[in-house]
Amino acid sequence: xxxxxxxxxxxxxxxxxxxxxxxxxxxxxxxxxxxxxxxxxxxxxxxxxxxxxxxxxxxxxxxxxxxxxxxxxxxxxxxxxxxxxxxxxxxxxxxxxxxxxxxxxxxxxxxxxxxxxxxxxx
Amino acid sequence: xxxxxxxxxxxxxxxxxxxxxxxxxxxxxxxxxxxxxxxxxxxxxxxxxxxxxxxxxxxxxxxxxxxxxxxxxxxxxxxxxxxxxxxxxxxxxxxxxxxxxxxxxxxxxxxxxxxxxxxxxxxxxx
Numbered sequence: 062x063x064x065x066x067x068x069x070x071x072x073x074x075x076x077x078x079x080x081x082x083x084x085x086x087x088x089x090x091x092x093x094x095x096x097x098x099x100x101x102x103x104x105x106x107x108x109x110x111x112x113x114x115x116x117x118x119x120x121x122x123x124x125x126x127x128x129x130x131x132x133x134x135x136x137x138x139x140x141x142x143x144x145x146x147x148x149x150x151x152x153x154x155x156x157x158x159x160x161x162x163x164x165x166x167x168x169x170x171x172x173x174x175x176x177x178x179x180x181x182x183x
Numbered sequence: 184x185x186x187x188x189x190x191x192x193x194x195x196x197x198x199x200x201x202x203x204x205x206x207x208x209x210x211x212x213x214x215x216x217x218x219x220x221x222x223x224x225x226x227x228x229x230x231x232x233x234x235x236x237x238x239x240x241x242x243x244x245x246x247x248x249x250x251x252x253x254x255x256x257x258x259x260x261x262x263x264x265x266x267x268x269x270x271x272x273x274x275x276x277x278x279x280x281x282x283x284x285x286x287x288x289x290x291x292x293x294x295x296x297x298x299x300x301x302x303x304x305x306x307x308x309x
Contacts, residue, residue, distance in 0.1 A: 083190065085189060114214065115214055115221060117222055118222060118283065146213075147214060149215075150214045154222075154287060155269055155286070156279060
């Protein structure tokens with residue numbers, strides 16, 4: 062089975078999803094990310110979905126549950142790069158992605174994480 | 184095409200992407216149809232115990248559309264109205280699969296009998 066690589070950038074983790082996700086691959090990513098957060102002490106995770114042509118309820122649930130798990134482990138997840146057509150479809154499908162933070166692109170996502178980091182230190 | 188496992192859900196999305204491009208759907212319409220196909224094929228695999236998808240490019244007057252049928256010989260749906268309610272789920276899903284995919288298409292038809300199976304037919308017009 063394929064696995065999605067998780068890169069470490071300072072105190073953040075970066076995940077770029079570039080393949081059409083099989084359900085098992087999405088579930089494996091959830092497990093891998095939780096253990097990576099624990100192992101590295103990362104306090105932020107950027108998930109870049111700009112290459113994803115669709116987000117269905119399964120992937121939507123995976124994103125929501127990764128955000129939830131990460132929050133419990135004291136890390137912030139920011140989902141970045143959602144294509145406009147995907148956003149329109151998600152809303153019509155009825156997925157609100159509750160509890161999932163989003164940003165337009167990686168740069169803005171990094172800014173969200175940096176701001177969070179500063180608040181924690183203060 | 185057969186829908187027997189998870190891999191087939193991915194194949195189904197790719198097939199539907201090609202079909203929507205063939206019919207020259209806009210990007211948003213393509214995305215909606217592929218997402219609906221993803222939800223419905225997963226239902227066929229997970230709840231219907233496997234089945235098949237058939238497709239047809241349909242012409243009606245001046246308009247062209249894509250029709251997809253997802254059929255299984257699984258347990259059937261005892262209460263269709265309930266299954267089409269947002270948030271209702273029989274399994275571990277979010278409960279938007281059936282009700283949500285209905286919103287993503289123009290025509291939605293469901294035929295089901297307990298113990299015999301389910302067939303969901305959806306059409307989206309260009």
